[in-house]
Amino acid sequence: MAFKVIGENVLRVDGHTKVTGGAKYPADLEMDNMLYGKTLRSIKAHANFTIDTKKAESIEGVVGVLTAEDIPGKNCHGVLFKDHEALCESKVRRIGDPMAVVIAESERIASKALESIEVVYEDLEAVFDPEEAMKEDAPKIHGVDNTVFHFKIRRGDVEKAFEEAAVIVEDTYYTGAVDHAFLQPEAGIAYEEEDGTLTVVAATQYPHFDRIDIAGALGLEEEQVRIINPAVGGAFGGREDLTLQIHLAVAAKKFQRPVKMVYDRKESFLAHCKRHPITMHCKTAADKDGKLLALKARIVGDTGAYASWAVNVLRKAGVHITGPYEIPNVWVDSYAVYTNNPFSGAMRGFGATQPPIAHEQQMDRIAEKLGMDPFTIRRKNLFSLGSKTATEQVLKESVPLGRCLDALEAAMNEKPLPDKDINYLEDLKAQQLKKEGFWNEKIR
């Protein structure tokens, strides 16, 4: 059977508009009679507040200031739990929480008017360490227990295995928050169509989820809301939670004019989630031949002020903490915990990125203790076809880890490469010839 796509070099449909500057990202859109919005964000990590927008509203060119009171429907959103407020009502839970949006005739007026909004904060005790946040007497960020999620694996008898082990390595590993820094900061435009449909144009990863939350916040049926996803300038998980979409929709509906918002880089950092900082405490045991016997791990993920995808991320971290290795006895506790830090959510790897920091260092240290080569110890324990993971999943498809290690070892043992640079173009041409027809007229 001949395939049209698989094995063929296919040019991307949006390639041409993107190389000519024609592709429209949300900040590139303009409409007649447009208004501009700017967001007031919290400068406190945990506080009750009152807000007075009168002065800002009286500034020439300001058409209004949105606060929580202007949300006609449910003032909440979130991919799993609806724990975000579109605009905070009376309490902020992190630096950067949105509290009000100035809508004005120009971006400059809107920015200037932000300074005239009067906010009085009443500080609340804040908690920034997830271990502290798990304690009973910790300040409650959402009024309930800060532990959002607890994932467990119980397989075999780890304690018995530790007793029988020839070597045990135990340590704690930490990873930090990471921002996606997608290159196109958040931006969007919203307007009401002639038939009353409310249209929101914003770069997003989940138009269908956005629609549910926007309709909910507006008190509309989903069918009355339309989401248009224009060109998206990178996302990497950072555009899964809503940022400006509800603000735009509420403003467009209330003022009956198109409304545009564009974040600068600083606001972009404040607005969207981060990769979960995770603390991983691992106790790993092996026999004298380097065969892994047991792993006991306690994983605590800091989801910050909002849960976002914490459940999925910390479940994944819990599954991946064994590394790609067969371990007969496994005990895992993986927690997601609210704190007053920036909120964490999806980012490239979704909980699979952090655990290798822990399990690979554990492997190296076990090898060191046994006087064993780091490749050898890994080969002895690698998943292969038919292996069972700690969650009893049988690996039936491709498991090419051995090949991966072989390639790595070969590359590491090779002598330093000569400066290929001189022949770079020649190399490239040789490669082209190999990729039959890759750069020929046919596909140009």
Next chain:
Amino acid sequence: MKTINMKINGTERQIEIDENERLLDVIREGFHLTGTKEGCGEGECGVCSVLLDGKLVNACMIMAFQAADREVITIEGVGKDGGLDPIQQAFIDTGAVQCGFCTPGMILSAKALLLKNPTPSKQEIRRGISGNLCRCTGYEKIVEAVALASDRMRNPEQ
């Protein structure tokens, strides 16, 4: 308000500017040429790269009045006679475009490089685009695209 002359993508234009406007604002809002992007506004990311009198600059770091009576080339002015520049074509052919937000700036950077040095080595290409970030991290393909464009420009019959 002040009126300045500027040659933009080959056409002499007059435009009113505010003293505190950046060249980037004039390009995007004044001339409605939105192919030039804003990613950081502080000279870090390179998505606002344009050619000013043939020299690569970050349009977010140049005040509009500094461009008075000078020539500006943006991504919209890179192709000739409605066709694509070999650099643009090479970006498509090698798969150097992902989200595309860095692409206009990358192409302008490559353009500036190839104007100065038509036969750059891999290192020189990397150095040439070092002021432009690609967060989709497609750097290998971008370097390949510039090498391919350089090759095609010297051997147009290929």
